[in-house]
Amino acid sequence: MAYVITEPCIGTKDASCVEVCPVDCIHEGEDQYYIDPDVCIDCGACEAVCPVSAIYHEDFVPEEWKSYIQKNRDFFKK
Numbered sequence: 001m002a003y004v005i006t007e008p009c010i011g012t013k014d015a016s017c018v019e020v021c022p023v024d025c026i027h028e029g030e031d032q033y034y035i036d037p038d039v040c041i042d043c044g045a046c047e048a049v050c051p052v053s054a055i056y057h058e059d060f061v062p063e064e065w066k067s068y069i070q071k072n073r074d075f076f077k078k
């Protein structure tokens with residue numbers, strides 16, 4: 001389980017979430033920020049501070065953004 005960053009981050013990327021993550025698992029990508037699902041401890045701190053509500057728990061990602069669960073995961077498979 002992990003939190004996931006979705007579409008609203010694209011074009012915003014203000015990095016508020018990065019500052020509050022206790023395990024430093026949020027990393028900058030070209031288009032958006034990404035959460036490393038193997039490191040995230042599900043604390044929810046990032047979700048609370050995102051100004052555009054781009055962050056969701058994996059189980060509560062809105063239907064239209066479900067592909068972002070895999071997109072976040074794939075970012076760390078390099």
Ligand code: SF4
Pocket residue numbers: 003020021022023024025026035039040041042043044045046047
């Ligand atoms: S839920 Fe907590 S551990 Fe996971 S990315 Fe957000 S701030 Fe970091």
Ligand code: SF4
Pocket residue numbers: 005008009010012013014015016017018033049050051052053054055
């Ligand atoms: S706080 Fe929200 S908009 Fe800002 S970088 Fe994090 S996910 Fe993107």
